[in-house]
Amino acid sequence: xxxxxxxxxxxxxxxxxxxxxxxxxxxxxxxxxxxxxxxxxxxxxxxxxxxxxxxxxxxxxxxxxxxxxxxxxxxxxxxxxxxxxxxxxxxxxxx
Numbered sequence: 329x330x331x332x333x334x335x336x337x338x339x340x341x342x343x344x345x346x347x348x349x350x351x352x353x354x355x356x357x358x359x360x361x362x363x364x365x366x367x368x369x370x371x372x373x374x375x376x377x378x379x380x381x382x383x384x385x386x387x388x389x390x391x392x393x394x395x396x397x398x399x400x401x402x403x404x405x406x407x408x409x410x411x412x413x414x415x416x417x418x419x420x421x422x423x
Contacts, residue, residue: 329353331396333388340380348384348391352399358409359395365414369422383422390420 334349334356341347346361370383384391394416 329396329399331392331399333392338381338384340377346380346384350395352395352404355404356408357399357404360409360411361391361417362411362413365412365417368414368417387422390417390422394420 330351330353332351334351338346338348341360343363345363346366348359348361350357350359366380366383370379391412394412395410397419398410398412398416
């Protein structure tokens with residue numbers, strides 16, 4: 329399974345979650361990193377857009393691996409929306 333981040337399609341949401349646009353085997357999928365997952369790594373107030381975007385840039389490969397593992401295990405969701413939780417990120421090393 330090939331996974332690609334869509335260029336320029338990484339956006340913090342008002343509730344401080346983060347939405348990523350990815351393409352998995354030709355299917356566009358919205359991937360949401362929930363707020364608790366981001367808070368776990370960035371602290372109690374992860375709402376600064378630049379800080380969140382830098383976190384994604386630094387951890388792009390690890391996040392891709394988590395998305396890939398989730399899609400291999402469960403397939404592409406019918407609604408093309410995948411939520412990544414702090415628990416999902418527990419198995420990878422993020423900086």
